[in-house]
Amino acid sequence: MTNAPSPTSPSRATNPTKAAFVIGLALSGFFDGILLHQVLQWHHFLSLVPGERFQDLRTQVLADGLFHVFVYALTALGLWLLWRARAGLDRPGAARRVAGGVLLGFGVWNLLDVGVFHWVLGIHRIRVNVENPLLYDLAWFILLGLVVAAIGWAVLRRASGNGPDSTATGSTSTTPSGRTAALAATAALLLSAPLASLPSDTGSTLVVFRPGTSTGTAINTVLASGSSLVALDPSGRFAVVKLPQRSATLALYRSGALFVTSSAALAGCLAFVERG
Template sequence: MQTNPGRLTLPALLIGFALGGFLDGILLHQILQWHHLLSGVTAASDLRLQMFWDGIFHAAHYLLGFAGLWMLLSRRAHATDPGARRALVSASLIGFGAWHLLDAVLNHWILGLHRIREGSPNLLAWDLVFFGLGLVSVALGIWVSRRRSGGGGRTVAAGLAACVLAGAPASALPPRQVDPAVQQIVTGGLLPGFCAAWTRIAPPR
């Protein structure tokens, strides 16, 4: 069989893109609770509707992540090709950054579905940080693609697969119901869900 590490590019792009969505959904939607998918177009008090569309968001990234994983597994013979490591790292970084760029431009600025940190006095600054993260990731991916590397990519492929398998279940965890009184006292309204859960299960001192 001829070596062709480029066969790993598309699955790595899909996995990187899905991981960008998982990071957004798990960290910003569920843990920090800075926004939901439709924070900009639905009432913040309508948590049921917000979580429904967050679920649709996560389901879409499930499909992308597992499509990439299936393609990666079907092309695993190329993981030992010279240059496979470079192809996997480069494509996954570009896919990860592409998610941030698409989300910022389409969802934040064109459609106005949400902003990164709802309620902030400087919404644009947070959006630009998010957009900048995407630019840095894409630039790193392009830089890696231009480096000379003859190594295989079994370890990188296994790491990408592990990220999908770990990220997908984490994205399905339900949001914690935060006690408004505790939330206001501890963080002024930004208590992460996992901290709120700890206040309920930790023994009193």
């Protein structure tokens, strides 16, 4: 004879912890992309991979773009899982399950990022081109990885234990409900998604030129628009520029640019099409 599940314990299908964990992963990915890739510009995804092929501008753009696409996919998965688990958001302990899951996912992302991509694969660091990159890695690993994940784990343990948010019916607890916590997590995710597609503070923009454009023509086009050339692909098809103002975008199009974008995800898709 099997024991019936507790009426206060969510089933696997209605437990929001898994959804919250995936949302935490996505939030951490957006935090990484927005802060380190766009605002501070401390690294690209393949910054430290040797070889001309991997240092090619199209490859760098493709890798950064695919990184953003992956985070957007995590966002969609997390929201779908949260929708499936919505029935469990009214159960006692749901707020802690959501908060703990988000924090755990956020911390685990950073543990995996630093541990695998920085120290095992060595494809980038938190901050490249500094005297002691390990110091930045360790600070990120400990503060945003271990500490955040440990807090999330502790919150989840309280959700399944005897904390005030995990009591049975009749509770007058003033802790936030599961729906409130889920709405807060969703709002943070939906706010981060468009922010990740905004131009960086330094105004770096990808310009794609038409097939057959020479490097000389590409350089002259960029300079004629009043923009500053940051990097140019040897083929002359891709250039990273800094626009002095928005009107420079129109000048680039009038001079033969095929596409101008500051979105890393869209730029990655364009690079993928070109390499294909």
